[in-house]
Amino acid sequence: MRVPGVLQGRPFRARRDHDDNVFELYFRLVNSINPRHHRPLACILDLDGTLVDTLGDFVAVLGRMLADLGLKTVTRDFVEHTIGRGSEHLVRTTLAEVGAAPGLYERAWALYQQHYAAVNGEHAAVYPGVFEGLDALRALGLPLAVLTNKPGEPARELLRRKGLDGYFARVFGGDEFARRKPDPLPLLKTCEALGTPPSATWMVGDSRNDAEAARAAGCPLILVTYGYNHGEDIRAVPALQHLDRLDRISAGRRA
Numbered sequence: 001m002r003v004p005g006v007l008q009g010r011p012f013r014a015r016r017d018h019d020d021n022v023f024e025l026y027f028r029l030v031n032s033i034n035p036r037h038h039r040p041l042a043c044i045l046d047l048d049g050t051l052v053d054t055l056g057d058f059v060a061v062l063g064r065m066l067a068d069l070g071l072k073t074v075t076r077d078f079v080e081h082t083i084g085r086g087s088e089h090l091v092r093t094t095l096a097e098v099g100a101a102p103g104l105y106e107r108a109w110a111l112y113q114q115h116y117a118a119v120n121g122e123h124a125a126v127y128p129g130v131f132e133g134l135d136a137l138r139a140l141g142l143p144l145a146v147l148t149n150k151p152g153e154p155a156r157e158l159l160r161r162k163g164l165d166g167y168f169a170r171v172f173g174g175d176e177f178a179r180r181k182p183d184p185l186p187l188l189k190t191c192e193a194l195g196t197p198p199s200a201t202w203m204v205g206d207s208r209n210d211a212e213a214a215r216a217a218g219c220p221l222i223l224v225t226y227g228y229n230h231g232e233d234i235r236a237v238p239a240l241q242h243l244d245r246l247d248r249i250s251a252g253r254r255a
């Protein structure tokens with residue numbers, strides 16, 4: 001039996017050979033009727049700009065890297081507008097910004113990683129409301145995961161150093177899948193690891209990378225307004241909820 005139809009503007013086919021599709025169909029129907037009245041089965045959270053304010057770490061590490069290379073430094077604003085698309089992108093864009101000679105990337109990347117490992121967390125702080133928000137999600141019995149564009153190893157180390165690691169069943173970094181957010185692949189893979197359908201797995205993030213990935217994966221989206229969004233106001237991006245603190249999240253029966 002095949003059930004063709006269009007739900008949430010996307011073609012959908014339920015296939016008898018995939019039990020998950022029945023589950024998926026149920027949640028898409030619930031969402032399409034009223035997205036404010038359903039509850040998640042799991043939550044995936046972004047790291048930089050959502051759980052931890054890491055801007056100070058990025059500024060310090062890039063400053064050390066550029067000093068080692070004998071290059072001028074970059075502004076805090078530049079770093080804030082550039083983070084979010086993974087560390088390799090940050091290093092490449094920074095080198096271009098200071099007019100570095102082509103061919104310097106490999107050395108810069110090695111220095112960046114070395115300094116990041118040393119600095120990790122020193123100039124970073126868990127945002128107000130994060131522990132309380134995670135406690136509330138945990139109290140609802142929801143499995144939680146982190147999906148970040150930061151490489152996996154420093155991401156796990158940062159969570160440990162900030163006392164956040166105990167909350168998460170899985171932590172995935174930007175170097176652990178073939179593609180990064182805004183591609184939906186890492187989000188779909190994280191849903192798979194959690195064992196929950198994308199339409200019942202909420203994505204909580206701070207940038208349009210998270211929003212685009214969530215939309216393409218079919219995950220309901222929650223946006224925090226205090227993070228980094230390339231200098232643009234994240235409130236312009238549609239979401240189930242926009243939060244100025246994570247503990248304002250409403251994941252019960254009524255949002």
Ligand SMILES: O=C(O)COP(=O)(O)O
Pocket residue numbers: 046047048049083084085086087147148149150151
């Ligand atoms: O390392 C980055 O670019 C930031 O990563 P995140 O916002 O996906 O956690």
Ligand SMILES: [Mg+2]
Pocket residue numbers: 046047048049050084205206207227228
């Ligand atoms: Mg982020």
